[in-house]
Amino acid sequence: QVQLVESGGGLVQAGGSLRLSCAASGRTFSRYTLGWFRQAPGKEREFVAAVRWSTGSILYADSAKGRFTISRDNAKNTVYLQMNSLKPEDTAVYYCAVKEGAVLSTANRYDYWGQGTQVTVSS
Numbered sequence: 001q002v003q004l005v006e007s008g009g010g011l012v013q014a015g016g017s018l019r020l021s022c023a024a025s026g027r028t029f030s031r032y033t034l035g036w037f038r039q040a041p042g043k044e045r046e047f048v049a050a051v052r053w054s055t056g057s058i059l060y061a062d063s064a065k066g067r068f069t070i071s072r073d074n075a076k077n078t079v080y081l082q083m084n085s086l087k088p089e090d091t092a093v094y095y096c097a098v099k100e101g102a103v104l105s106t107a108n109r110y111d112y113w114g115q116g117t118q119v120t121v122s123s
Contacts, residue, residue, distance in 0.1 A: 002026040002112040005097050009117030012086055016121070020081040022096030022114060029053045033103045034079045035110060036070065038092035047105035048094070050119075057070060059103045085119045093118050 004039065008020040024035065035050035049060045049070040058070055069082040094117050095108035104110075 002098060002116035004094050004109075004112060006094065006114045006117040009094060009119045011120045011122065013089055014086060014121055014123050017082070018086065018088050018119060020083065020094055020117060020119075022079045022081075022098075024077045024079070024096075024098060029077060029098065029123075032098050032100055034072070034098050035105075036081045036094060037107055038078075038090075038094045039116075040089075042102040043092075045095070045107050047107065049081060050103045050105065052103050056068060057103050058107060061105065083119070086119075088121045088123045090119050091119060102106055102117065114122045 003025045005023045012018055030053055033050050033052045036048040037045050038048055039045040039059045047061050048064050049068055051058050051072055052072045066084045072079045095114055099110040
């Protein structure tokens with residue numbers, strides 16, 4: 001049973017930083033991609049970033065480029081999302097998700113999801 005547990009969310013002022021963590025368990029993830037998505041109230045879930053566990057291939061949404069960095073610690077089965085220069089429009093619940101195979105940005109291609117962690121950026 002795959003389990004994904006996010007942590008690191010919170011309240012931060014605009015311009016600040018947060019680092020989200022996603023601890024994955026229940027499987028050997030070498031063939032998997034782990035992605036970060038977010039969902040703001042009244043909006044659809046949107047892709048943020050993803051990394052292929054074995055190769056390190058990375059994909060970012062345009063909104064994340066230059067401000068967010070995704071990384072992984074294979075020994076800890078944990079993926080991080082470092083978020084810098086946060087803006088109020090980054091406020092959302094952030095979810096991690098996994099899929100087998102290549103890096104994709106489409107949410108419905110991901111098979112397992114965490115419970116989410118709230119990020120609130122005040123202006």
